[in-house]
Amino acid sequence: DTGVSQNPRHKITKRGQNVTFRCDPISEHNRLYWYRQTLGQGPEFLTYFQNEAQLEKSRLLSDRFSAERPKGSFSTLEIQRTEQGDSAMYLCASSLTSGIAGELFFGEGSRLTVL
Amino acid sequence: AQKITQTQPGMFVQEKEAVTLDCTYDTSDPSYGLFWYKQPSSGEMIFLIYQGSYDQQNATEGRYSLNFQKARKSANLVISASQLGDSAMYFCAMRHRDTGKLIFGQGTTLQVKP
Numbered sequence: 001d002t003g004v005s006q007n008p009r010h011k012i013t014k015r016g017q018n019v020t021f022r023c024d025p026i027s028e029h030n031r032l033y034w035y036r037q038t039l040g041q042g043p044e045f046l047t048y049f050q051n052e053a054q055l056e057k058s059r060l061l062s063d064r065f066s067a068e069r070p071k072g073s074f075s076t077l078e079i080q081r082t083e084q085g086d087s088a089m090y091l092c093a094s095s096l097t098s099g100i101a102g103e104l105f106f107g108e109g110s111r112l113t114v115l
Numbered sequence: 116a117q118k119i120t121q122t123q124p125g126m127f128v129q130e131k132e133a134v135t136l137d138c139t140y141d142t143s144d145p146s147y148g149l150f151w152y153k154q155p156s157s158g159e160m161i162f163l164i165y166q167g168s169y170d171q172q173n174a175t176e177g178r179y180s181l182n183f184q185k186a187r188k189s190a191n192l193v194i195s196a197s198q199l200g201d202s203a204m205y206f207c208a209m210r211h212r213d214t215g216k217l218i219f220g221q222g223t224t225l226q227v228k229p
Contacts, residue, residue: 031215042119042206042219043160056214089158098215100148101167106160 002026004107006092012113013082020078021110025094032075033104034067035091036060043091049075050098082114117142117209119220126225128197135182136192136223138207148210149190150217151181155203163205166190197227 005024013019025032030051035043046065047057051072061067064082069075079086089111093104118141128134140149151163166174166181174181182191194201204224208217 033216040222042208042222043217045216045218048214048216056216091160093160093217095215098213100146100210100212101165102215103150103162103165104210104215104217105162106152108157108159111158 004092004094004105006090006107006110008110009108010111010113012115014115015084016081018078018080019082019112020076021090021092021112023075023077023092023094023107024073025075025092026096026105027073029094029096029105030072031095031098032069033093033095034075034077035093037089037091037109038087046077046090079112082112084114087112087114117144117147117211117218119207119209119218121207121220121223123223124221126223128194128201128225128227130199130227130229131196133193133195134197134225136194136205136207136225138190138192138220140188140190140207140209142209144212146212149181149183150208150210151179151190151192152206152208152219153201153203154206154222160206164192194225199227199229201225202227 033048034046037043049069064080089109093106147168149166153161180193207220
């Protein structure tokens with residue numbers, strides 16, 4: 001399968017713990033996006049990379065969140081000192097193109113539950 | 116700033132009938148792209164259809180068509196001949212010209228009745 005892959009699919013953690021999610025985009029895609037989606041809402045943009053450069057971070061991305069894409073391939077999203085409000089689905093997407101055309105290809109998401 | 120509004124939290128449709136899901140948008144950019152995605156209960160986002168702001172004709176993809184009314188800033192999704200498998204959440208989105216990120220609406224939950 002050559003689609004966008006996310007791991008783990010589900011993560012349950014206790015408040016205060018750190019968690020890390022991984023995203024493997026489609027191999028030739030140079031743009032990678034992270035979104036957060038809470039139940040019943042639309043996905044909210046968190047950050048994006050062009051190759052290894054992180055070019056934009058949303059205000060939603062507090063200091064406890066960090067994302068990397070070290071070699072312009074896979075990306076990780078780390079949440080430190082998790083809070084119950086961090087419980088959400090974290091979606092990764094990749095695209096080959098910039099601009100207005102060309103869809104983003106999404107992974108199946110990583111669902112985080114913070115107890 | 117760009118904004119997408121979907122005012123229908125939930126919709127019901129009888130199997131085999133057509134349904135229209137509403138989407139309005141706001142942007143000051145003359146060039147923009149509009150997308151519809153489907154999200155079943157399993158969670159994955161499935162691309163359905165795309166409309167560019169300069170496209171002269173409304174986009175169609177199989178049973179999906181986009182009713183694009185530029186002056187009214189609306190981009191409604193029409194699903195013809197609804198199937199039970201169409202039951203899902205549907206999101207309208209706009210792609211940012213510079214970053215390529217998608218800005219999503221709140222979504223509409225569609226339930227198809229047998």
